[in-house]
Amino acid sequence: MAKPKDSKEGRSGPGPESWLAGELGRTDPGSQAWSLMHWMMVTNKHRLFAMAQEFDLAPQQMIALRMLGAGPRKMSELAQSLFCDNSNVTGIVDRLEERGLLRREAAEGDRRVKLLVLTKEGERMRVEITKRMAEPPPPIASLSEKDQRQLRDILKRAVEGVSDAEAADALAGTAPAGSS
Secondary structure (H helix, E strand, C coil): CCCCECCCCCCECCCHHHCCHHHHCCCCHHHHHHHHHHHHHHHCHHHHHHHHHHCCCCHHHHHHHHHHHHCCEEHHHHHHHCCCCHHHHHHHHHHHHHCCCEEEEEECCEEEEEEEEECHHHHHHHHHHHHHHHCCCHHHHCCCHHHHHHHHHHHHHHHCCCCHHHHHHHHHCCCCCCCC
């Protein structure tokens, strides 16, 4: 079976024009915009993996460091945020602790509960990772400043529709009430 051609680029196989909405024949601008944002994330995933390698971390470890920037968290909360089992987080945390990037501390009021706290080195690395992650990928960086501003402003208007509760649920890895 022949691979579909992406009409814009003439390439065989999946491309931005045949991704998600295009695959389903959806032509409404909202679906197309969402498909393009998803395409941009998928095609830039290699940057995340390369960045993790530069810091000698697994991608999950790098994301865990980012999440701990908000302050101490229980291991179960980190597991939920990373959408993984507690047993998987134990391995991630063990390796970060071995590197001196975080430590486990007993929670006030219940010494059985362990909180994950970044060390000074962990916070330094988290800041460096954040700087790198904030750099736009080449397809966005190559847009004119005017186009970048327009893209930012449109996305800002879109995220204004996300409530604080929805954002907190998303960052905690929990489903909002009433969703399925």
